[in-house]
Amino acid sequence: MQKQNLQLSKKGTQLVCKTVTTFSIGITVALSMLGNPAIAGSLVRKNVVDLTPQEKTDFVNAIKALKTTIPEGSTLSIYDQFTATHVGAMAMMSEDATGPGGMIDAAHTNAGFLPWHREYLDRFEKALQSVNPNVTIPYWDWTDPKAIDVIFQPDFLGSNGSGVVVNVPGRGDFEGGPVQSGNFSEADGWVLNPDLHFDPTTNQTLGTSLIRFLQLPPGDAYPIPQQEIDQLLAIDNYDLFRPALEGFISVGQNGQITGGAFLHNYIHGLVGGVQITGIDPVTGVPAIQPLGTFSSVPSSPNDPVFWIHHANVDRLWAEWQANGHAGSDFYPSTGQPYGHNLNDPMWPWDGGQSQPGTIGPGDIKSYLPILSPDDIVTPKDTLSIRDYGYTYDTIPEGSSTLGLLALGVLGGASLWQRQQLSRKNKALIAQPLTATRD
Numbered sequence: 001m002q003k004q005n006l007q008l009s010k011k012g013t014q015l016v017c018k019t020v021t022t023f024s025i026g027i028t029v030a031l032s033m034l035g036n037p038a039i040a041g042s043l044v045r046k047n048v049v050d051l052t053p054q055e056k057t058d059f060v061n062a063i064k065a066l067k068t069t070i071p072e073g074s075t076l077s078i079y080d081q082f083t084a085t086h087v088g089a090m091a092m093m094s095e096d097a098t099g100p101g102g103m104i105d106a107a108h109t110n111a112g113f114l115p116w117h118r119e120y121l122d123r124f125e126k127a128l129q130s131v132n133p134n135v136t137i138p139y140w141d142w143t144d145p146k147a148i149d150v151i152f153q154p155d156f157l158g159s160n161g162s163g164v165v166v167n168v169p170g171r172g173d174f175e176g177g178p179v180q181s182g183n184f185s186e187a188d189g190w191v192l193n194p195d196l197h198f199d200p201t202t203n204q205t206l207g208t209s210l211i212r213f214l215q216l217p218p219g220d221a222y223p224i225p226q227q228e229i230d231q232l233l234a235i236d237n238y239d240l241f242r243p244a245l246e247g248f249i250s251v252g253q254n255g256q257i258t259g260g261a262f263l264h265n266y267i268h269g270l271v272g273g274v275q276i277t278g279i280d281p282v283t284g285v286p287a288i289q290p291l292g293t294f295s296s297v298p299s300s301p302n303d304p305v306f307w308i309h310h311a312n313v314d315r316l317w318a319e320w321q322a323n324g325h326a327g328s329d330f331y332p333s334t335g336q337p338y339g340h341n342l343n344d345p346m347w348p349w350d351g352g353q354s355q356p357g358t359i360g361p362g363d364i365k366s367y368l369p370i371l372s373p374d375d376i377v378t379p380k381d382t383l384s385i386r387d388y389g390y391t392y393d394t395i396p397e398g399s400s401t402l403g404l405l406a407l408g409v410l411g412g413a414s415l416w417q418r419q420q421l422s423r424k425n426k427a428l429i430a431q432p433l434t435a436t437r438d
Helices: 037-041 053-067 078-091 113-131 147-151 226-233 238-246 263-272 297-302 305-322 401-422
Strands: 014-019 024-028 164-168 172-178 249-251 257-259 274-279 286-290
Touching (some): 053 078, 053 113, 078 113, 113 238, 263 286, 263 297, 263 305
């Protein structure tokens, strides 16, 4: 595969992409974050159930535009480059990965899970805004019983899959499979790159269609109880908060810790579907076989639900930060694997220090976008959503929008310089991730 040659402008202001459908898109990178606090404060990520019909249409159309926009000199769409970066994050765990970040998940299972995904979503949102500057990424509040029916509609983020029947012992037969009609079906033009859509347990491709097994037992309990979110936000230290939000543990009211698949991890299984294939006799941990796109960790951004799901992850972290946990004092400066400590460069925004190894049926390196050597981001750079220029509709104005206005009045010039130079030229390139019940 031809190496992707999408370059980021040193000025970080614009990138011109060629589209397969004959139109070209000017990529405005700065947008409202840079230098105009009033505009920056207006970038509010909303609950998906509160979107107007026009906002839903704009969000879907912007996603589809990225899927059909191929940068000049490239063979891969902008959307697929985002997916490739996510796959590459897991490929950093491979034995043939190189550099200080080698053999370490770049985006999951350690402290960098939340900083990495905040950066990743922000870059994707900037890409969407290059198509339509009014678009922001909405969030899926997992405790809202209405949300699941709002999201999985043929004219919004697509329906459940069909055509494959799975028998769950003691529960009966359940249907899922490829999304066959409506938005994000292959018939609608949502064709996945088979090298970037695979079962991580076998490295075999899952094909070119988005696959969903929505609410297949054991991932059928919805909504998530509000009590679980309340318990999460009551945690007082990051070393417990992060794995609880990522979903490897649950921390009870009395501090008791239970291992399993919760919150973020659980929702990946709820959408993509999993089967329990056995129980480890020593640890008691179930062995899980992913069935669909969203539950196949590396490939999960192929499902557009990924973005609203991770916006909720980011929202909960932002709420926790706004509630007395802001800044570097609430993030580990040492003791984490490389790339996850406060001042470590995070792959792939590490200036090229590390390279991923082998994963999936294709050559992941050939699919990755080329980033500028000075495109370097550390967890410390991500700790305030005010620096990114967005907020959530659940965060009190005094801790987000008003704070952002004050930041603009008192330090607009330094913010501009930081974002222009040291915080990368966040044009609109993808970066990795891993999700699902990892």
